[in-house]
Amino acid sequence: MDQIKIFAPATVANLSCGFDVLGCCLDAVGDEMLVKKNDLKEVRIVKITGQDLPMQADQNVAGVAVKALLNTLGSKQGYDIEITKKIKPGSGIGSSAASSAGAVFAVNKILGEPFNARELITFAMQGELLASGNAHADNVAPALLGGFSLVRSYLPLEVLSLPVPSELRLVVLHPMIEIKTRDSRSIIKQNVSLKSAINQWGNLGAFVSALYTEDYELLGRSLQDEIVEPVRSILIPYFQELKKIVSAKGALGFGISGSGPSVFALCKGEEIALKVKKAMHAFYSDKNIDFELHLSGINKQGIKVL
Ligand code: HSE
Numbered sequence: 650m651d652q653i654k655i656f657a658p659a660t661v662a663n664l665s666c667g668f669d670v671l672g673c674c675l676d677a678v679g680d681e682m683l684v685k686k687n688d689l690k691e692v693r694i695v696k697i698t699g700q701d702l703p704m705q706a707d708q709n710v711a712g713v714a715v716k717a718l719l720n721t722l723g724s725k726q727g728y729d730i731e732i733t734k735k736i737k738p739g740s741g742i743g744s745s746a747a748s749s750a751g752a753v754f755a756v757n758k759i760l761g762e763p764f765n766a767r768e769l770i771t772f773a774m775q776g777e778l779l780a781s782g783n784a785h786a787d788n789v790a791p792a793l794l795g796g797f798s799l800v801r802s803y804l805p806l807e808v809l810s811l812p813v814p815s816e817l818r819l820v821v822l823h824p825m826i827e828i829k830t831r832d833s834r835s836i837i838k839q840n841v842s843l844k845s846a847i848n849q850w851g852n853l854g855a856f857v858s859a860l861y862t863e864d865y866e867l868l869g870r871s872l873q874d875e876i877v878e879p880v881r882s883i884l885i886p887y888f889q890e891l892k893k894i895v896s897a898k899g900a901l902g903f904g905i906s907g908s909g910p911s912v913f914a915l916c917k918g919e920e921i922a923l924k925v926k927k928a929m930h931a932f933y934s935d936k937n938i939d940f941e942l943h944l945s946g947i948n949k950q951g952i953k954v955l
Pocket of ligand 1: 662663668669670741743785787788830833834906907908
């Protein structure tokens, strides 16, 4: 195999109760990538459509992630990478993760899969390190594995896949203001009180339990974040108003997607999700802020070959 075309999906990280350790994969939106072998012994970003992003491989998250993989193998093979960006950088739905994870997935396939999907997470994390100054795995893991991922430990890296209740839907609103992950990480307090930690790990444990038992109400109650959300939500226009609106329409819970500005409402079933989407649309339409809305199921497969 000399070339491969893939779909790299968007992801929602943190899910309120799991900062840096919890994420899920969406099926409504994602990038496309075409990766080809070249004879130049060089990794090149040859084309990016849809966004203005660095073309130098060392400055591009896809280039950096692929180089990490090739270095581990000791391979001098070169690759040309074309990226069609449909996920906007700085949107909070895993734009850099889609590029990093997509690129290593594609090269690994061309190479005959020397690594399994879990092993690819480490390479994709190098892209996240370049993008945000922190090698978090809560977007790249669900992009590569599909469904929900939980990072039990970073050192050593241990990532668990969690079950996906079938009626779960996410409505994601992306207000078109750019918030760089690097910036929205810099404003988070570095210390957490014991009281907040107790609440947070109670909610995270309950969220995981609710995925196993398909307890939708418990999932909703567990979507709480008293550590990061109070700080980051200030940057998101009408965050509190949106929370009230989606709750009135029957959403299970609401929170910031990754580092924002996207927000998500977790819903049971398509019908409620559509009502929530409509209400978000109506509310945001007269706010003089461009926005995108996605209604998505949970993508169990993750990145796929096209
Ligand atoms: N856990 C990361 C953060 C996700 O919140 O900074 C970024 O998408």
